[in-house]
Every structure is written in C-alpha cells, then in structure tokens.
Amino acid sequence: MKKISGIIPALMILSLLGLTVGCGQKTDAPTQDKPVQVDSSKAVEKKAEKEINMELQSKADEFLKAYLGEYALLFKKQALAYWTAANSGKKEDFDTYAAADLEFKQLHSDQARYAELLTFTAAKASLQPHTARALEVAELAFKGNQLPKDILEKRVAMSAQIEEIFNNFRGEVDGKKYSNNDLLDMIKIEKDSLKRQKMWEALKQVGDAIAPKLIELAKIRNEAATKLGYKNYWDMQVRLQEHDPDKIITIFAELEKDTLEPFKQMKVTMDTQLAKQFGIKSEEMMPWHYDNPFFQDPPPSEDVNLDEFYEKKKKEDIVELARKFYENIGLPIDDIIAASDLYEREGKQQHAFCISIDNEGDVRTLVNIKPTYSWMETMLHEMGHGVYTKYTDTTLPFNIRDAAHIFTTEAVAMLMGALALNPTWMTTYAGADVQRVKEVEKAVLEQRRSQQLIFARWTLVMLNFEKAMYEDPTQDLNTLWWDMVERFQLLTRPLNRNAADWAAKPHFTIAPVYYHNYMLGELFAAQLRNTLKKLAKHDGPAYTMDYSKHPEFGTYLKEKIFLPSASTPWPQFVENAVGEPLTAKYFAEELK
Secondary structure (H helix, E strand, O other): OOOOOOOOOOHHHHHOOOOOOOOOOOOOOOOOOOOOOOOOHHHHHHHHHHHOOHHHHHHHHHHHHHHHHHHHHHHHHHHHHHHHHHHHOOHHHHHHHHHHHHHHHHHOOOHHHHHHHHHHHOOHHHOOHHHHHHHHHHHHHHHOOOOOHHHHHHHHHHHHHHHHHHHHOOEEEOOEEEOHHHHHHHHHHOOOHHHHHHHHHHHHHHHHHHHHHHHHHHHHHHHHHHHOOOOOHHHHHHHHOOOOHHHHHHHHHHHHHHHHHHHHHHHHHHHHHHHHHHOOOHHHOOHHHOOOOOOOOOOOOOOOOHHHHOOOOOHHHHHHHHHHHHHHOOOOOHHHHHHOEOOOOOOOOOOOEEEEOOOOOOEEEEOOOOOOHHHHHHHHHHHHHHHHHHOOOOOOOHHHOOOOOHHHHHHHHHHHHHHHHOHHHHHHOOOOOHHHHHHHHHHHHHHHHHHHHHHHHHHHHHHHHHHHHHHOOOOOHHHHHHHHHHHHHOOOOOOOOOOOHHHHOOHHHHOOOOHHHHHHHHHHHHHHHHHHHHHOOOOOOHHHOOHHHOOHHHHHHHHHHHOOOOOOOHHHHHHHHHOOOOOOHHHHHHOO
C-alpha cells in the first residue's frame, strides 16, 4: 500500500497532465419483439470495416504520426531530466527539468493543432478503435493546456522550485540537521514525549519553507483552470481524470460513514496501548506519539515488530526478495532493477517513484532501500508500477501505452506492496520462522486491518483539504488542515500551533488532486485479490495463498491488466479484467 510518507506515482502519469480514460457506452440488450441474430466474427469484422471512414482514417493517422512523434521525443526528454534532477538534487538539473516540462506542456498548448484534433474526435465513431482512443486521450492532454505561455511558465517554474526545496531540505533538532529517513528512524525508538515532539516538528519544518510558494502555485493553477472554463484547479483535474466531482464526493462521504465506527474502536485500542508505552493517559495522546508524521500508517504493533522479519537482512537482500518474487510469478524485474537507483545518498530525493523513460521498456525506480518492513513494502509497490509499465502494449499508439487508469496502476502496486505484511509471503520469501509467524499471525493481520482503516481516513483528509484549498487558497490553511485532521483522523490539535504542516506533504506539489485515486486503487486491489483467489481455486482467506505456487498469476496480470493498456475506457477495462464493475464490496469484507 502506498502509505510511506511522500511516495509519488510514476512520472508518466504526471507528465500526461491529468489524463485518464473515460466511461464507456453500454450496449442495449435486444428486446423480445426485436430478435437479433448473433454475427459471426467475420460478419462483425466486415461491419466494423464498413463503419470506418477510410479518408478520415488516413487523415487521422497522419495527424497522430506527426503529433505522437513529437510527443515521444519530448516525453523522453522530460522523463530523463526529471530522473537526473531527482537523483542529484542540483538546482541546475531542476532548471533543466523545468525547461523540458514546459516544452512538453507547450506541445499541448498549440491551439491550431487542438482545433484540428477536435475535428477528428468529433467523428471518432468513424475511426478505428485504437485511433479513436489515442485521439480521446490527446484531447484530454490538450484541453488542460490551452493556456498563455506565461501561465505555463509560471506553473512549471514554481513546481520545480518547490521540488528542489523538498529534495534538499533537512529537518533540524537541537541545532543538528537530519534527513527524513533519519528522523523517522529516530522517532520509532524514542520514548520521551518531548523529544518525539521535536522530531515530529522537524519532519514538518519543510512546510513553512514550502507554504508561501505552494499557495502562490495554487493561485496560478486556479488562474489556469478558470481560463479554461473550470471552477478551479481541483474541479479541472478531477474532470480531466474523467471522474464526476459530485460522485467522487459521494463515494468519499460513504467511505467516511462506513469506516467511522471501526476506526474509532481501532483507535481507542491503539491509543490505550501507546499511552502505556509513553507513560501518559490515553487522552494525552498527541500527533507525535504516532510514528508516521501524518498518521497515514499505524504505529508498530504492541504484539509484533514488523521489522523483525527484515531487519537482520542487508539492504541488498530486500531488493533480492522482490526480484525473486516477481520472477516466480512470471514477471521478471532484473532489467528494471539494473536501471534503477536503489539506495540512499546525499542530494537524492528521499522518497520513491517509478518512471517510464520512453514507453518502450526503459522503466526505472528511485527508492532508498533499508532493511525494514516499510521499505520492503515500498520495493514491492514500486516494482508493481514497474511491471505494469514494462508489459503495456508497445504496439499501441504512444499515448495509450499506459495504465487503463491512474487508479489501476496504483491497484497493482498496492496489491504487491501489501504482501510484505502477508504471513504466507513472509515465510515463503522472507524466510521468516514458520512457528514465529504462527505466533504473531493474528497481530500481523490486525496491523493490516489498521493500515486499511487509517489509510481510508487519511485519504479523506487529503481529498477534502485539497478541494477546499483550491476553492479558496487565501483562507487560513493552517487552521483548516487541523480542522480536517481532527474530523477525519480524530487526532488532537497541538495547543497554539500555527505552522504549515499541510505543506510538508509532497503530493500537493508533485501529484496534485491525486489522492482519491489511491483509494479507488485500494478498492480495485481488493477485487484483484479476490480474482487471484478464484484463479488459484483457493478456499481459504486470500492471505493464505502461496504466490510461489501460482505462476499463472503473472500470466493473468499480463494478459488482463497490463497488455490492454489504455485502449479502452476504465469501466470496460475493469469488467473485462475481473468480471464485474468496480466495487467496494471486497475492500469492506477485508475490514471485517
């Protein structure tokens, strides 16, 4: 699950400027008074051929050849620039990335080309399916970038400046500076509440450095959105992802209601246990008493230390465990590992992402691996993005060599990352002692349940805060943040605190208006687990499946999830992949 602080999605998603696929049309069933004879495959092919306007098809092919040729070159240039900057942390590299990013966006700001594109999308029913799909996706990319050059330049420059600050900032405790990883390691073992508070505050210090620039960026983004006819940037991004904003809010309102009581009960138990550890009353619990600075992940279990299954390994072993697992299920990642940057060093981005350099198979991850449970999860997660990208269909038009939707690539990554907390996987791959795992299995599974509940409530904070921020960037965002945190996460607001804690979250800059897709990804990941269980004819709970005995899992993922790429709208893709529409049913069942 994508719960490690600051993990970001693949750059290919970000660089597509908010594009996703849209809803498909339903075919009416034949009525009794209008019997329909089923076409043979040849008859269907002839019918489809007759519907194609060959003259228009030829012109559309010519348009796409020119457009996608430029697109591919600029895509690679931008991706390489970002990869270099994220690895070096140098200002000059971020400047180079900003220039490449602007050049890429300017491709999609060409008004004449956009006008020509619209003539094709208006007649897409007369074109071949993959051509029509590529044009639809192109329209989304163009639609969000019909802006004056000065606005595009300001957006790109501001984003690059903020990312540079994130990459190089180090929190300070008692006059000494520390990396994020160092502070997270320190707070895990610290028992003194005052010292924990200092570490927690250090993890948030970057917020005050970022906030003024991020507020200005929000205003610039809003200015761009309103010029394009949207209410604000949040509204624009959600619609460009082809979600209905009202439906998104409805889904998350239901999520808030369905998770409130189990979350309350879980948190009461958690707070009672933690308060004993710190020698305080449960009502005295504060945000720094939870190891994750945003409470997007549960504190360590009182009954099991998840790191015990990984901490005696070398950091290289964590990589090897992931390599062996993916090889066993028929999705080898040796080439991705060879191209990736795997370990922590000065100047390098402190979080993690997966990136497609060219949509031709050059797939890389940036991670900062340590022998911990959280980095085992991260390695599995990012390689989930990696294999999805690696096995997309490279014969498709360049701009639909992508996931069916941004939440579907998250779903695969979450499916894989969750295995780091799977008792069967820990014994099979991590070499955990079978008897020890049996002793702590209940605690491990409860930790997983806590993860799901906490993450659901955290996504409610992100969605609602970001929506409100873009509705009015000038409001008191520091107070608004804690209003949201108190409401959804049931945390106690620190007395008299007035700091930009919200701005310490990189997603607001790097992956804006994105978090709802993480939650949709969780729903689809639960459906995928259920589908794999059926494929394996497994009678027990999904967590008892031994993936090492099911190489067909890799075949299924390649054929049903990866290869279709973005060639169909996501609702159609989901039904084709799992045999039913996207549903929260299986996610809810996992919380029981």
